[in-house]
Amino acid sequence: MSWYENHGYIEDPFSTKKGAFIEQSIHLNGPTEELVYSIEAGNMMLIEGNKGTGKTALLFSAIEKFKGERKVIYFDCNTDEVDIKKLMQNKYGIVGKLLNLMPKGMVLMLDNFKKLNHKELERAKYYYDNNYLRSIIFTGNDSELPDNIRDRIGNRIIKLKSLTTSDAVELVRNRLNSLEFLPEKIIKKIYAKSKKDTVSFLESCGKTCKNATEAGESVVSEKNLGEIDG
């Protein structure tokens, strides 16, 4: 039995899976609106931010808005070689491949575009220019884009900042629904240790809670906190 089941949670409240608990990340509300607008209006957009600031979460919350239209392609360039043409044609299944169909007005989201080779970027640009792609959203670093794409983006860049300490507390409160088990003081300490990286922050929150439950304590104390460092 895992620690969170002991406390009555069905799933891990500190899950760091992509797109988990998006509806609860409040600090992304503004950027999401901006992103959804850009997709609607057909702009190219870049999302900048350090590791763990919620770039992927932002993409997922935008996907949530366009759910069911079969229009959005999300691709994490870190995991695999991307073939944009194939991705586009997959919309029509096997028939699309045979007849070489090309859907119009798709939305392409390229997560961590740094790993993408320039040939595919050029192809994406071509599809965008010819309106096969309504909009393209990149996440990653501004300086790694080739000039011609950089110019198309213009000033449409969302810069994500890392969480403030109060944001971090709010995040945990939203996920746990209460702060009785994990006091605010401890959260702040964990956050200070996680170097402003939300992913590692959530992971260490999970670890601390696990340690505390295993030790049979009703409230997480600083003692459990020490264990995550060691």
Added chain:
Amino acid sequence: MADLWYWKLGFSSNPFNIKPAVLTNELAGIHVEPVLEKISNNEIQFIEAPLGMGKTSMLKNIISTFGGKKKLIYASCIKNECLEVTDLLKNSTLKGKLFGQVPEDMILMVDEAQNISKEDAKEITSYLEQGNIKSVVFFGIEYNKKLLTNHLNNSLNGNIISLPYLAPEEAIGVVRRRIGNLKLIPDYVIREIYGRSNGNPRRLLQNCEDICRKAVELSISELTITDVGTLLETTEPAAKKKSLKTKTKTVKKVKANKKNKTVKTAKKTKVPKKTEKEEKTKIKEKPVATVTYSGYNVENIRTYEEEMSTGKVKPEE
């Protein structure tokens, strides 16, 4: 997002879409006819223009006139990668696909030609000499002799066309063609936005979009020059680019002086300078705030020539 600004104005999609020639096939201030004529005369051309000036729009226009006849090949150059003209030629016809036969009298369009490699240029020349390709049009940011072969350079003689900057009237034309006689943006506001766009059509459209969006959000029924100043203040790409550049500069300096502990002080002294400059520009723009549409100062409105000069001077810097 239920209400988008362009829905409120009665458009079903974003009228300022920056996709090249997506809404109309017309080109602003660019004449394709001489290019088309030269293609049919089997000449080689190089069209040079900065980013966002309408190279791809022109290319799309040319493709639409020659398209469907299996006579035109479009290729885009990527830095440090081969163009593989042979494959492109062979794949363009069914005969070529099956028997490896290279077709004749093809027209080749090379986009992003500033990235072309020497091998590709050699390949293109050999196909030109054999008559497989009859005409080539290069599109690039800048013409560079070193990138192409002697043969290409000689035949390019006099066929290097640089696209002109957008004139104010054409800018108004571009916007009007997209939105019609919308009351929200009067002509002189377009001219003001144009003055801030460095004569670049893509910037112009992006700025127009930003302004219209904000105007609708603030429920402004008719924009004034002051609004342009206040609304663009936060979004002006030129200002942003400057700040970005200075940022990278400071970062570089920090890296270089990492060993020295004086870095922090250097950083601190630099920051206020920027803000001072920004404040100055703000102060300059503030007096305009009193000017309204019904009675604006003649002094604050730039003439065509002035706008042309600012439009031309800025990009060269």
